[in-house]
Amino acid sequence: MVLATRQNVQKVLKNFNKKEGVIVVKGKELKERDDTDVEVDFRQESSFYYLTGCAEPGFSVVIDVATERIQLIAPPVNPDDVVWMGYPDSLETLQTKYDVDEAIYSTELDARLKAASVVYTIPHFNVTFNEDVKAASEEDNKALYAAICEARIIKSDWEIEVMRKANKISSDAHIKVMEACTTNINEADLYAIFLNESNRHGAFFQSYMPIFGSGMNAATLHYNKNNASIENPTDMILVDAGCEYNYYASDITRTFPVGGKFTEEAATIYSIVLDMQKACIAELKSGAKWEDIHTTALEVAAEGLIKTGILVGEKQELLDKDVVAAFFPHGIGHMIGIDVHDVPKYCTSVERIDRPSYRYLRMRRTLAANNVVTVEPGIYFCEFMIDPVVKDEKTSKYINKEMLNKYKSVGGIRIEDNLVITEDGSYNLTTVPKEINEIEAIMEEASSKKRKLD
Incomplete structure (x- = not known):
């Protein structure tokens, strides 16, 4: 071709x-x-x-x-x-x-x-x-x-179609991983399933080193050891993986329970992250500013964490004090194309925002039609990030330690899709399901088929 x-x-x-x-x-x-x-x-x-x-x-x-x-x-x-x-x-x-x-x-x-x-x-x-x-x-x-x-x-129509193919292959591979997930296996087993499914469809390279983090491994943003045993059915597993097809990248994250059923705590945090993503996607369009999209994610995260009781105080005060960054430290996403973190990162005339809630934004720019971006909010219970906030006398009052301990076992949850910007909105290239009931249904059907075979 x-x-x-x-x-x-x-x-x-x-x-x-x-x-x-x-x-x-x-x-x-x-x-x-x-x-x-x-x-x-x-x-x-x-x-x-x-x-x-x-x-x-x-x-x-x-x-x-x-x-x-x-x-x-x-x-x-x-x-x-x-x-x-x-x-x-x-x-x-x-x-x-x-x-x-x-x-x-x-x-x-x-x-x-x-x-x-x-x-x-x-x-x-x-x-x-x-x-x-x-x-x-x-x-x-x-x-x-x-x-x-x-x-x-600014992607051409043919480039977007190649990226749609990469997303289709990766989405199907994510579903295969969900179907295969169970206890008494290793993260490496799921990694191998994803690679095999990609290779079967002609995608012989991954866009980046995939992440298969179970339990507390999911709280490490770029965990890629991918070699831990999976033993607890209530643990969550975060899979951040995307194949490269004809040199164009995909970048998809799904988080799901090892045993196929979300615990109450996992469902609560997952729902906050999904709300963050939906709110951000609703604001995508030509002319939207990327840091404004990120701010929306921070606001929804603050509201959700206050509702759970993990955070205490007024939403705006928590945002102003960058308390939410302890749970959502990275940017809302990035450009994607021939490179998974596609150009440009920062224009020479644009400075990074030097505060914890915005420090790791991968770009600052106004979106345009036919940009392709990832939207990937997350909430993580990583002691390295949270402990300084808990121990600082200026910010410790904003965190309910009892409720924090209740949710720590969730580890980390991230949801990531690839979206094409249009003049008045966006459309999603990623097809793997992300609603709780959809994920549980996929995993239950796969589990039922295994039981019949046994």
């Missing part, structure tokens, strides 16, 4: 306020692990893939700013590589395969760059040019990267 990456090039050039010169972007090289002849898993550089659709090692691309002409730069044919890997595509095949104007070998690259009035590249590539090449300034290269970032976060 030929990807419509020429559209991506045109979007970048529209954002890049230059009239002449060429852009050169290098792809990744195939590398070996340490002092061995074992190859490290190859994953193409994201911006290069965005511009070309080429997932092969050793390639570069040259784009003429004035004419929009695209040249794919291929590594020369190496006889040793042919012995092991077979003969590579011809230049003619590459031209058609990647919808470029021309494919040439890298032996011609220096001459091409020397002929250009100026050569732009992505700053973090640290590309060293021949002294005869007129390299762009650092400022202009930063402007190029900003143009690529702004293009990447």
